[in-house]
Amino acid sequence: MEQYLGISAAILGSLGGAGVIVVGLSSWLGKVWATRLMDNERHKHERDLEALRASLKVQNDKQLTEISSDFEIFKQTHLREHNDKLAIYRAALDTIVPILAKIELLVIGERGELSSEEKEAFENDRLRIYGYLAMLAPQSWMQMMRSLTSC
Template sequence: MSWEDTFKIFLSALTAMGGASIIIFAMSSWLGKVWASRILERDRLKYTTVLEDLKTQNQISIDKLNSSLEAANLKLTIAYGGIFEKQSNAILELYSKLLELELGANPRSLTEAQKWNDYKDQIREAANFYHKQRILIPKSLDEKILKAIEEAHAILAESTSGHTPAEFAHRFSEAKNIALFEMRKLLSVTVYSEPA
């Protein structure tokens, strides 16, 4: 055997083995892809099921929390809704009483005894109502209403001399307007600027 024959045999054997290895490589590659896709599909189904279970559990938890929040909100609405309504009614009535005091603070009419006594009764009525409703009134408004009532008392006290200076009526009007500004804020009415 010559070198040429040996080389041909070796090349033939190598080719035969290479062809088989190419076939084996192709088959194992195909088989690997099939197994990988099956494993991926199985994992995808498994994790899809797990994910759906988690979504369901989370939705149940969210529904329970929403239900608890709605119940708590309803309790607060019932508990505080009445208080806010009472506060609003008290503020509206206090403003009405301040208006009556402003209208009754006419310097000319307070010189008559009956008008003076009527004004004194209006102040007493406003002060009594104010003291009964104070629990519902925030401190910032409380001080302003008290200041307006004190100004009404000053008008009454000054009018005993038979003369009420216009500045007393003006100070009362300013105190009333400052209280009105605070009332509007509390009642969520649009307030454009603070009174001077």
């Protein structure tokens, strides 16, 4: 038994100094390899991240262009509709004002009965106004227009 302990002690003693050197070198070599692998992974990750950023920027620019285009179309359409409404309402008012003036004069008694030509013109103008308003006016306006002629 003593012989086994002696051999074990001799082996451990001879490997002790070399073991420390081997452990030290392997630790240093492991750190070098780990650093190199980590740098390679970091570089790969940065490359992938930059490619993703570029891809997202392209998509973002494309979507921004599409949204800007859609907004411009909406704005032009809305402006055109607004101008159309103004033109139609202006045309309707230009026709309504003379009719209302004649009706007002009849109501306050400063004018006699309408002639048959004026009644025909009133009916033509009423239908023209109704057509103008039917293009864009809300239902409440159309009901007011019907009540104007049902009086």
